[in-house]
Amino acid sequence: MNKKRLLFPLLVCLAIQACQQNQTSTTENAAEEVKLISPAFDADSAFAYAKVQVDFGPRIPSSSAHAKCADYLVAKLKGFGGDVFIQTAPVKTYDGKSHTLKNIIAAFYPEKKQRILITAHWDARPFSDQDPDQNMRDKPFDAANDGASGVAVILEMARQIKANQPNVGVDFILWDIEDYGKSNDETPNETTWCLGSQYWVKNPPVKNYKPLYAINLDMVGGGNAQFTQDEVSRKYAASVVNKIWNIGNEIGYGNYFVNVTSGNIIDDHFWINQAGIPAVDIIHYSDAAGFYMNWHTQLDNLNNIDRNTLKAVGQTVLETIYREKASL
Secondary structure (H helix, E strand, O other), rough: HHHHHHHHHHHHHHHHHHHHHHHHHHHHHHHOOOOOOOOOOHHHHHHHHHHOOOOHOOOOOOOOOHHHHHHHHHHHHOOOOOOEEEEEEEEEOOOOOOEEEEEEEEEEOOOOOOEEEEOOOOOOOOOOOOOOHHHHHOOOOOOOHHHHHHHHHHHHHHHHHHHHOOOOOEEEEOOOOOOOOOOOOOHHHHHOOOOHHHHHHHHOOOOOOOEEEEEEEEOOOOOOOHHHHHHHHHHHHHHHHHHHHHHHHHHOOOOEEEEEEEEEEEHHHHHHHHHHOOEEEEEEEEOOOOEEOOOOOOOOOHHHEEEEEEEHHHHHHHHHHOOOOOOO
């Protein structure tokens, strides 16, 4: 055996190993250099909040699961120190059915004049109309990502905000009857969807309410999620988009908050913007791949919720909140 022939590959391997070790060391050092102003977001806690919601069953409007989940969400937000108000109203969905709308609103540190609004919808779609199995398309589903994940992130943020007061006040709204829209809705601005936020805009419970900006969370728990910058967010709140995505990249979540633009999305943030409040949507969507792969299917369940994604979103939004400085 020729030892000289073995020596060169060995030296190459050692060099590569040393390089990899240096890269790892550099990455670790870079991570240490990121000084978070915000408290640590606990992804396990957020996952547990998602599980509680899913365990109630699909939170379809007018169902017992919907009513029980509403009671739970109100109790949790009150327990975290929020001033909680339920905005109720009779509404009809596109199929002619009547429901009682329940927007759950919580204010933290209401004495602070400068405020940030964080929102997500808490209802579940009544049917999995995008399921690949046509026999399942009229069946309800868990809505673990499309609903429960955004609410779970909000509950964990509320828990942290109670213990660590930011410079600004924070309001949370959990929208109801967001996901009961008509497939292929051709109405202007797809008005069969987002009934909760539409009602709130037309019937503001607080007069002259003007937070600095709003962030809507939708499908923020899927594995390998990528959050693009949609057209509505860029049109109405470009500076807020830049702020959030820059912070996400700075603190290590650039694989999630990608600097890629996407098209027009009518989500709750669209209606918040109609109230004159700059609003951004953090949503798992891209023009190339569409929505989250298990969107409106039976596979939107807890097995497909990723704690890493919950952490990326929760920590980025918390850091955004805690970097705000109240003006004198």
